[in-house]
Amino acid sequence: MDKKIIEFKENNTPYSTEFGDIYFSVDDGMAETEHVFLKGNRLPESWNDHKHIRICETGFGTGLNFFMAASLFEKTKKKGQKLFYTAIEKNPLKQEDILKSLEKWRDNFGDVFDIFLSKYPIRISGFHPIIIKPDIILVLIFDDIKDALLEVNDKQDFWFLDGFAPAQNPDMWQDDLYENMARLSHNQTRFATFTAAGMVKRGLENAGFEIEKIKGFGRKRDMLVGQFQSDQKRPQERETCKEYRIAGAGLAGLATGYLFAQLEQKVEIFEKHKDAQHNASSNKIGLISPRIGAERIPAYEYYNAAFALFNRENKEHLNQIGTLFEPDNETKSLRFEKFKNNMSWPSEAIEYKDKKILFKDAGTASPAALCAHYAQNLNVQFGQKIKGADIWATSYHQNFDSFDTQKVRGQVSYAIAENHNLEHVHSYGAYVAPINKDRISFGATFTHWDDSEGVTEKDHAYNLEKLKLAHDDIKIEDGWAGFRCASKDRLPIIGPHEDGYINIAHGSHGMISSLAAAFILAYYEGLLPQPFSKTVLEAVSPQRYTKDK
Numbered sequence: 081m082d083k084k085i086i087e088f089k090e091n092n093t094p095y096s097t098e099f100g101d102i103y104f105s106v107d108d109g110m111a112e113t114e115h116v117f118l119k120g121n122r123l124p125e126s127w128n129d130h131k132h133i134r135i136c137e138t139g140f141g142t143g144l145n146f147f148m149a150a151s152l153f154e155k156t157k158k159k160g161q162k163l164f165y166t167a168i169e170k171n172p173l174k175q176e177d178i179l180k181s182l183e184k185w186r187d188n189f190g191d192v193f194d195i196f197l198s199k200y201p202i203r204i205s206g207f208h209p210i211i212i213k214p215d216i217i218l219v220l221i222f223d224d225i226k227d228a229l230l231e232v233n234d235k236q237d238f239w240f241l242d243g244f245a246p247a248q249n250p251d252m253w254q255d256d257l258y259e260n261m262a263r264l265s266h267n268q269t270r271f272a273t274f275t276a277a278g279m280v281k282r283g284l285e286n287a288g289f290e291i292e293k294i295k296g297f298g299r300k301r302d303m304l305v306g307q308f309q310s311d312q313k314r315p316q317e318r319e320t321c322k323e324y325r326i327a328g329a330g331l332a333g334l335a336t337g338y339l340f341a342q343l344e345q346k347v348e349i350f351e352k353h354k355d356a357q358h359n360a361s362s363n364k365i366g367l368i369s370p371r372i373g374a375e376r377i378p379a380y381e382y383y384n385a386a387f388a389l390f391n392r393e394n395k396e397h398l399n400q401i402g403t404l405f406e407p408d409n410e411t412k413s414l415r416f417e418k419f420k421n422n423m424s425w426p427s428e429a430i431e432y433k434d435k436k437i438l439f440k441d442a443g444t445a446s447p448a449a450l451c452a453h454y455a456q457n458l459n460v461q462f463g464q465k466i467k468g469a470d471i472w473a474t475s476y477h478q479n480f481d482s483f484d485t486q487k488v489r490g491q492v493s494y495a496i497a498e499n500h501n502l503e504h505v506h507s508y509g510a511y512v513a514p515i516n517k518d519r520i521s522f523g524a525t526f527t528h529w530d531d532s533e534g535v536t537e538k539d540h541a542y543n544l545e546k547l548k549l550a551h552d553d554i555k556i557e558d559g560w561a562g563f564r565c566a567s568k569d570r571l572p573i574i575g576p577h578e579d580g581y582i583n584i585a586h587g588s589h590g591m592i593s594s595l596a597a598a599f600i601l602a603y604y605e606g607l608l609p610q611p612f613s614k615t616v617l618e619a620v621s622p623q624r625y626t627k628d629k
């Protein structure tokens with residue numbers, strides 16, 4: 081992610097040093113986008129009747145095409161219409177380079193540009209859903225098009241084909257691109273591309289697109305536009321506003337309610353306890369951190385996408401002091417080493433310090449404060465144990481044994497530690513996190529099938545023993561204990577099940593995972609474009625337990 085991939089030409093037009101091509105016309109990038117991608121796709125006329133307009137772009141670059149499409153959408157949208165824009169990019173630009181490239185046009189893009197910059201994802205591979213506005217949702221997929229398209233499920237209405245010129249970037253313009261476009265198209269799907277290269281024309285034709293050659297932009301003689309030929313009808317959209325009954329007012333239920341309400345749905349939340357003090361989400365302070373993986377397994381993809389999502393959507397609730405991970409055994413050392421070699425995290429988000437890894441965007445947040453924030457404008461009814469719900473956010477399903485889940489007791493200790501000098505959260509198997517300049521939180525215990533409630537001295541003693549900090553001036557003041565619900569594969573369980581959606585087993589990562597879960601359920605309800613890869617959706621689905629039975 082850190083290699084230098086661009087230079088700036090006249091008018092701050094970005095130029096790719098890797099492909100030897102410009103990102104957009106030096107003369108007038110906006111006019112080019114309008115001609116090639118908007119008019120080429122007959123927009124806005126062609127999207128007039130679509131409630132949810134689905135555009136997929138190959139090669140997001142600076143986002144110029146997205147900003148132009150979003151501006152057109154804002155000018156022409158009808159009541160209830162939404163723009164679902166998915167864009168793939170294998171070399172995401174730094175935020176400052178996007179700003180430099182597009183600053184001159186900023187006023188044309190309204191607040192979409194500023195919102196986008198404020199929510200620009202950490203540049204790590206994978207899916208990054210971004211709510212620009214309730215009716216403009218962008219999903220950035222940072223990956224090579226070859227891998228990314230295989231992970232997309234939803235049929236698209238429009239394709240913006242904007243990789244560099246086929247002569248400079250032949251790897252992108254291959255049959256697998258056209259075949260996947262065909263898989264993801266219906267009989268009204270249109271495409272437009274700046275190129276008129278014979279290999280692109282043939283590829284698209286062979287995949288089932290009817291092609292038209294029209295006048296290209298500026299000095300370019302021709303370009304291609306067309307429509308997919310098929311008897312596959314455009315999928316029907318869901319009802320716009322529904323009422324959802326959610327069981328459980330912990331992080332999972334509240335994050336889902338909060339997102340659904342943001343997406344203009346009605347929600348009612350039912351909580352069996354009389355207040356919010358009795359669940360796993362009532363802790364004062366917890367950690368927000370990514371997961372260190374040796375390879376891109378689904379758990380790595382899920383938790384890191386969820387971490388990046390939390391960083392964007394809940395920035396104001398995140399005390400971003402950084403988390404320093406230190407391996408506490410040989411297996412972890414090896415994993416950290418592989419992570420360093422295999423996963424290219426950008427230097428603005430990570431620092432390698434000998435064998436340790438500092439995640440600069442990680443830190444702490446308060447589960448209890450988050451719950452209060454989510455609940456602010458929601459109708460939460462306490463003291464109501466319900467038997468029927470649309471969404472079960474009840475930590476576990478029916479009992480801890482169902483879906484192979486486990487009950488894991490945990491206790492954190494809060495202490496006075498004057499002059500603790502902790503700059504970051506320190507995670508080394510156990511962890512210690514600064515609460516403020518003279519207080520710390522540390523722990524946590526992890527005890528399977530221990531039902532005892534409340535804080536115990538035994539667990540404080542255990543936490544103290546594990547604490548990596550000079551002990552002399554530490555005075556334990558208090559603590560907090562709760563029960564995690566963890567699945568055997570350490571992934572949450574999110575998706576449709578026989579008695580409604582379930583949203584459970586968020587284990588030790590409830591704060592980031594509950595927000596990701598909310599996005600997944602909103603997607604299943606047709607309120608968002610696909611927020612995570614097909615692999616991740618399958619990996620967290622309840623169907624993983626029933627598939628082979």
Ligand SMILES: Cc1cc2nc3c(=O)[nH]c(=O)nc-3n(C[C@H](O)[C@H](O)[C@H](O)COP(=O)(O)OP(=O)(O)OC[C@H]3O[C@@H](n4cnc5c(N)ncnc54)[C@H](O)[C@@H]3O)c2cc1C
Binds near residue numbers: 331333367473563
């Ligand atoms: C010691 C400890 C430390 C942790 N540290 C961290 C951390 O650092 N970072 C992090 O992200 N996560 C951490 N976690 C995990 C996190 O707290 C959980 O993953 C999260 O709180 C789970 O939220 P939930 O909404 O799924 O469950 P809960 O918060 O338990 O909420 C479920 C709710 O459903 C209600 N309910 C159940 N059945 C019904 C019904 N039939 N009708 C109505 N209501 C019902 C319950 O009463 C409960 O309030 C920690 C957990 C523990 C125990």
Ligand SMILES: C[S@@+](CC[C@H](N)C(=O)[O-])C[C@H]1O[C@@H](n2cnc3c(N)ncnc32)[C@H](O)[C@@H]1O
Binds near residue numbers: 142168243
């Ligand atoms: C011409 S530029 C895109 C211009 C862009 N629409 C803009 O407004 O800035 C092409 C983009 O495609 C990306 N790209 C090239 N090959 C790719 C591939 N195989 N997979 C994903 N992205 C690719 C490049 O990194 C570059 O950002």
